[in-house]
Amino acid sequence: MVIELSTLGDAEVARMMGEDVRFASEMEPARRFVFLGKAAIYSACTTFMSFFARQNRYLARGTRLMIHERKLSKSLAIDGPLTTCIAVVKATLNEIECSIAIQNEGFQNLVLGFSVTLDEVLQKAPSNWYLEAHEAKHLGLVEADL
Numbered sequence: 001m002v003i004e005l006s007t008l009g010d011a012e013v014a015r016m017m018g019e020d021v022r023f024a025s026e027m028e029p030a031r032r033f034v035f036l037g038k039a040a041i042y043s044a045c046t047t048f049m050s051f052f053a054r055q056n057r058y059l060a061r062g063t064r065l066m067i068h069e070r071k072l073s074k075s076l077a078i079d080g081p082l083t084t085c086i087a088v089v090k091a092t093l094n095e096i097e098c099s100i101a102i103q104n105e106g107f108q109n110l111v112l113g114f115s116v117t118l119d120e121v122l123q124k125a126p127s128n129w130y131l132e133a134h135e136a137k138h139l140g141l142v143e144a145d146l
Contacts, residue, residue, distance in 0.1 A: 011070060014044035015106070018051030025053075032056060036146075037133075042066040049142075050109040057142040059133035065141070067110070067121060067129045070103045072096065115140045 021033050035052040037045065038060040046067055049057055059065065076092055078085045107121050116139055121129070133145035 011044045011047050011106075014048040015102075018048050021048075021051050034058065036060065037063050037065070037142075040064050040066075043068060046110065047106045050106050054113040054140065055143050059136055059142050059145050061133055061145050063133040063145070065131045065133070065136050067107075067125050067131070068127075069125045070099050072099065110141070113140055 024031070025033050033052060034056045035049050036058045037049060039062075041049060041059065041063060043066065046065060072095075074092065076088065078088060104118070104122070107125070108118055111118050111121055131139070131141070133142070136142045137145045
């Protein structure tokens with residue numbers, strides 16, 4: 001089965017779709033699930049691609065891949081009894097730490113078989129790391145650029 005995408009999107013939807021691919025791959029080991037990225041593979045689509053085994057990842061020639069950190073836009077209102085204020089701050093910190101852990105799990109999946117380390121991805125991701133298809137292949141991120 002070939003799944004062909006070019007997308008911007010929501011990281012959580014991509015993780016849900018990726019888990020479906022992982023589950024189906026484990027339930028049907030004789031069936032091969034292949035990712036074929038076209039044009040632009042940004043953010044959520046890169047997350048989705050990370051659920052495919054490296055040998056099942058392909059990018060069309062000229063495709064751009066972008067790896068970046070998750071983003072958060074949130075206002076924090078601290079107003080009320082002090083203990084409530086602490087709870088609001090801790091809840092926000094927990095949200096940020098959990099999001100970082102989820103993000104890094106995706107990065108870890110992405111770099112399996114990749115000649116770049118997780119630390120290098122973590123250094124480049126905050127400034128939106130763009131790779132052309134041939135660069136992604138050269139680094140071992142995808143099997144081929146077609």
